[in-house]
Amino acid sequence: MHLAANNGMILASYKEGVVTMDNEKNEKRAAAVRQAVSKYDKTVDKITVRLPLGTVDRIKKCGYSSANAFAVNAILERLENEEKRRRK
Numbered sequence: 001m002h003l004a005a006n007n008g009m010i011l012a013s014y015k016e017g018v019v020t021m022d023n024e025k026n027e028k029r030a031a032a033v034r035q036a037v038s039k040y041d042k043t044v045d046k047i048t049v050r051l052p053l054g055t056v057d058r059i060k061k062c063g064y065s066s067a068n069a070f071a072v073n074a075i076l077e078r079l080e081n082e083e084k085r086r087r088k
Helices: 023-041 055-061 067-087
Strands: 002-006 009-014 017-020
Touching: 055 067
Parallel strands: none
Antiparallel strands: 002 009, 009 017
């Protein structure tokens, strides 16, 4: 076993990998993160979209920060247009 300090945390290195000596604190932090993610997930709808290879690069070249940003913008714009058309 080899001990080393990393950002004030003592690490123990075994053949399987690096194990922290402060597992309880890490487990509490992980539980808090899972809870926050779960709470956030309840505030949004999620869909999965499969696009041809290269589409994400094309989207980014158009100035969008991500394919998700492009998809959200395109969907909301189209939805608004559809709703306006149906009200007429």
